Amino acid sequence: MKKTLKEKLEVLKQKGHFLTSSRLMVLDYLLESKSHPTADEIYSALKKKLPSLSKATVYNTLKLFTELGVAREIKVEREKSRFEARTDPHVHFTCVKCKAVFDIEKQIVKFPKSVENHKVMFGDVFLYGICESCQRKGNS
């Protein structure tokens, strides 16, 4: 279910949404980034290239992408959301020291279709600990 830039743009078009430069830039930024950026990080990074960009537009864009399934919102910290362009199911590891979020390729769970009479549609697995880099720094 990994989609390319072109495929994701196709989703926008087909649903009748305009291909604006903010949308292109946010989508491109998400696809390039592995760091699961926050709305504010995306805004700050893109503001340099597109000085007219406003934070509201970043939020609007991320909301649209999330609704269309073009991006995903990750709730590893309560205070702020992080976003990623990957929409295929995968585990996230968050470092409790440096707060970095990593994608884990190894599939460690297979979700059941139902549990205790509730119908399961999707699920998230969040692991927390000390990342490789912080372990090396003795930052534990």
Added chain:
Amino acid sequence: MKKTLKEKLEVLKQKGHFLTSSRLMVLDYLLESKSHPTADEIYSALKKKLPSLSKATVYNTLKLFTELGVAREIKVEREKSRFEARTDPHVHFTCVKCKAVFDIEKQIVKFPKSVENHKVMFGDVFLYGICESCQRKGNS
């Protein structure tokens, strides 16, 4: 690792914290409740019994409990935290319709000690879907 009220109060005492009526009430409320209440829900419920209670105290108390491992903060919605007195590992199921959060007793994952060179300390599994009650209501 399921602890009783008395055991949890013991943790407070041993760390030199006062046993105030707000703390007793919040702890008692959490132990009685299966609904994973938000800070505001706890505040509203207890305000009736203890009219002098302030929201800041509820937040202070929940923060202290979380730090001491007496309660747990659950981040199923980004906007607000939910809390529970259970601190043993277990899966949470959230209904996307009614937003109710259920504890799942069945253990569906066993976390590895490390993944891709990161040291795993703990983890969360969140399942989302339609709960039994909403399915019956045809609320899907």
Added chain:
DNA sequence: ATTAGTGCAAACTATTTGCAATAAG
């Protein structure tokens, strides 16, 4: 030309903080 999208500022929500008053030990 239309109307969706943008930018700005103001509004909103959940949570935190500073400080004087209060109560647990």
Added chain:
DNA sequence: CTTATTGCAAATAGTTTGCACTAAT
């Protein structure tokens, strides 16, 4: 008595919203 805890109000952080302006189609 002493100092942790409380209650209040103000502050903060992230996100949303209303509205006039702009730009994609």
